[in-house]
Amino acid sequence: MNWEPLILTFKLALVTTGLLLVLSIPLAYWLAYSRSRVKPVVETLVSMPLVLPPTVLGFYFLVAFSPGNVFGSWLEQWLGLQLVFSFQGLVLASILYSLPFMVHPIQSGLSGLSPSLKEASYVMGKSRLTTLWKVLLPNIRPSLLTGIVLAFAHTVGEFGVVLMIGGNIPGHTKVASIAIYDEVEALNYGAANFYSAVLFAITFCILLLVYLVNGGYVKRFWK
């Protein structure tokens, strides 16, 4: 059996989730506490991938990053980045596509904390960054876990965006979801079944783990 598409899928999900976490914490912090007038607009943009067909996102990526365009050729000349039909392009598209799945849980976790926790830390002379790191984040661990897992699982399940911007290059952009489609087209139901079953089993286990940890079952059984 060819494991390459599966390994590529999990590599993509891992890189995407890691970068998303770093990006989403400041964004969610701003969304949770800001009273800026542009906040509704930013909130809308963050949530767009929830309702937009993935192909729309993929299409605009393809247009924007194509080396035949001003922006695409600028990226290639100055940064040496080719984002169409490459792994880097997949990562960037996946980050935007899974953004709400990471930002929303962290944002609602932060909004759910009593404001006096933050204020108590400020009154003790602690900076915003120290407060975020030492007080706020440790108290929203379940939200962080939910965000990490949802973003990971959602990236594993990507299809439309990947197909549009990544194409179907073995070892570079051919992830498991694309490979399944490919094998079915070629009437190789056995291979399609192999990829599908592995994805099914792994995503089931990941989600089950979240519900066990956040539901307190793990703590209860380990005591």
Added chain:
Amino acid sequence: MISCAIEKVLSAAGGEMKLHLELELKKGELITLYGESGAGKTSALRMLAGLLTPDRGRIVVGGHTWFDSEKNINLKPQQRNLGFVFQDYALFPHMTVRENLEYGARQGKDNALVSHLIEMVALGDLQNRKPDTLSGGQKQRVALARALVGKPELLLLDEPLSALDARIRSKLQDDILALHREFGLTTLLISHDLNQRQIQVYRTGLKD
């Protein structure tokens, strides 16, 4: 010496109301602000702490100007050396009692002071417990001790006694007085009293 004269328009349940507060506190004094719920007591404390910005006025503490609307001075809460005990205690749930106190230190760890404060409020046996496992009165004592770790010039207490039953209340009152004396604090605490529509000031004669 603390002098404060501030004004702020607050939006309360019954529409807008104007809060005007003038206070003079000598060093070492303990005063209580009385007033019914919604009279603006908590807002007054929050303005002293820098958590809420007054519309007009000035706050001067021991020669340092903390707030002056005319000179555009408004120190952040981090820059005002004060201790604040919140109505909901605001203990950090993921830290033990001792860790809560250690977090409150302003420069470096002062283990001797932390241990001393823990003994003062009789929490020695509970210092490794998380706040969730404590009773209301115990949480209040942790919050009180934590507010003093930073050696504040001014101690502000937001209704420290209202959620407690009579026996624990009098014990905590004794604790507050004992700490107030030992640390030479200037203390302002608020308490609700249904009979008074406006904020009243009550000074205790604390000089022995």
